[in-house]
Every structure is written in structure tokens, then in C-alpha cells.
Amino acid sequence: MAEVPFIAIEGPIGIGKTSLSKKLAERFNFQLLKEIVEENPFLGKFYDDIDEWSFQTEMFFLCNRFKQLEDIERKYLNQQKPVVADYHISKNMIFAKRTLQADKFEKYEQIYHILTADMPVPNMMIYLHASLDTILNRIQMRGREIEQNIKASYLAQLSEDYESYMNEFEIMHPEIPVIRINGDQLDFVKHQDDLDAIIAQVQEQLSNFISVTK
Structure with missing residues (x-):
């Protein structure tokens, strides 16, 4: 675990x-790490046909997140510079377990463990959760065209998977x-x-660290 x-x-x-x-990075002057989403060339096809495009989609996310974490470790964590990320790479397994067929999941899992074996591990997690109605409303409000075909049933199952995880x-x-x-x-937006x-909750946890950027 990172110090x-x-x-x-x-x-x-x-x-x-x-x-x-973004708000926490600004408040605490931490480096912001954002996951690559819309750049995934398979994502639109995935939401239209999950079975057909799940493996390509998940592999793109895994490889890009691996590269991001590799860079963030070298450029910031190893230099004692705090980081806040809008994802944890282990989320890949949440999605992969739900979307991949058994034979492809087995291959994916092997690659996942090889790539993440020595990746930096967060030392604080913030878990955001809400009802399906709230999630659907927020997706509609942010208006990403690529997300408009997401099925409510998929989001409901995903929420359950996150809770279990x-x-x-x-x-x-x-x-x-x-x-x-x-x-x-x-x-927290409005x-x-x-x-x-x-x-305040984050600050309380950060007080456990000897040096925190003000």
C-alpha cells in the first residue's frame, strides 16, 4: 500500500x-487521475450488444488503466505526491465477471492478475452508491450520447455487483x-x-498520514 x-x-x-x-483534487491539491472512458472505441458497440463486444471493451479498459497506473506511480506516488483517482483498477473484475462468457473470463482473469500484480494500491476508498432512479437521472443529466442505450436492468445488476464487491x-x-x-x-455537485x-470525512482519514499537501 502506498505511503x-x-x-x-x-x-x-x-x-x-x-x-x-475533481473537487477533492482541487481542495487538497492532489494529482487527479481520470479513467479513459469515451476514448474506448468499443464502448458504443458494447452497450448495443454486450455479448459480442464485451471482451474487446474490457481488454481496452484494462490495458489503458494499467498504463495510467504505471505512469501515476512513477511520476507521482514514487515522488511522494498524493493522488486521487476516479476509479480503482479492480473495477475491471466487476464488469468482466458480469459481461464475459466463462472461457473468455478465464483468459481475461489471467491477464488481469499478471498486469496488476505489482500495481500501486489505494490507501483510501470512497464508495458512491444510490438507487437506480438516481443513477438513471444523473446519466440523463450529463447527456453522454454513448450512454443513452444502457439498459436499466444492466445498471441495476451493476449496482448490486458493486455492493457485493x-x-x-x-x-x-x-x-x-x-x-x-x-x-x-x-x-455534492449541487x-x-x-x-x-x-x-470532512476525507480530511479525518488524511490526518493519519504524516505529510499531507495543504
């Missing part, structure tokens, strides 16, 4: 990960604090008080 603060924000599609990561994560990694944020109750409440 310098390395925060990862996770949750289902449209929940506000990038928005929150985070429950397992807390059991497997008790040394990594997890801040859970209910998106039905807090809207309400400064909600954002301040989240910042």
Missing part, C-alpha cells in the same frame, strides 16, 4: 465519481478505510454543505 495518500473513488456508472474526484473489499482489506456516500441523500461533509 503517500492515494484515494480511489468507486461506484456505478453515472454516480459522480469524476465530479467528486465493496462488502468483500472491506473484509479483505481492513487496513484500507472505506468512506461510503449515499447519493440519494447527498448531492449542495456545498454536502460536499463539505464529504471533505
Whole structure:
């Protein structure tokens, strides 16, 4: 686990990960790491036909996230510069387990473990979750054309998968604090008080580090 603060924000599609990561990066003067989404050439086809395009989509995400983390470790974490990311690379397994057929998942899993064996691990997780209605509303509000064909049933299942994953994560990694944020109750984009409440929780966890960038 990195000795310098390395925060990862996770949750289902449209929940506000990038928005929150930007606000925290600005507040604490951390380096911002954003996942590559719209640059994925297979994503639109994936939402139209998950079975046909899932392997290509997941492999693109995995390779690009591996390269991003490799760069962020070399340029920032190894230089004792804090980072906040709008994803955790282990999310790849959440999606892959749901979308890939058994034979392709087996191949994918092998590649995943090889690539991530020595990757930097976040030492704080922020988990954003909300009801399906809230998620659908936020996806509609941000208006990404590529996401308009996402089925509500897929998002509902994804939310359940994330909940199971985070429950397992807390059991497997008790040394990594997890801040859970209910998106039905807090809207940190529209309400400064909600954002301040989240910042206070993050600040409390950051106090455990000897040196934090002000």
C-alpha cells in the first residue's frame, strides 16, 4: 500500500465519481487521475450488444488503466505526491465477471492478475452508491450520447455487483478505510454543505498520514 495518500473513488456508472474526484483534487491539491472512458472505441458497440463486444471493451479498459497506473506511480506516488483517482483498477473484475462468457473470463482473469500484480494500491476508498432512479437521472443529466442505450436492468445488476464487491473489499482489506456516500441523500455537485461533509470525512482519514499537501 502506498505511503503517500492515494484515494480511489468507486461506484456505478453515472454516480459522480469524476465530479467528486475533481473537487477533492482541487481542495487538497492532489494529482487527479481520470479513467479513459469515451476514448474506448468499443464502448458504443458494447452497450448495443454486450455479448459480442464485451471482451474487446474490457481488454481496452484494462490495458489503458494499467498504463495510467504505471505512469501515476512513477511520476507521482514514487515522488511522494498524493493522488486521487476516479476509479480503482479492480473495477475491471466487476464488469468482466458480469459481461464475459466463462472461457473468455478465464483468459481475461489471467491477464488481469499478471498486469496488476505489482500495481500501486489505494490507501483510501470512497464508495458512491444510490438507487437506480438516481443513477438513471444523473446519466440523463450529463447527456453522454454513448450512454443513452444502457439498459436499466444492466445498471441495476451493476449496482448490486458493486455492493457485493465493496462488502468483500472491506473484509479483505481492513487496513484500507472505506468512506461510503449515499447519493440519494447527498448531492455534492449541487449542495456545498454536502460536499463539505464529504471533505470532512476525507480530511479525518488524511490526518493519519504524516505529510499531507495543504
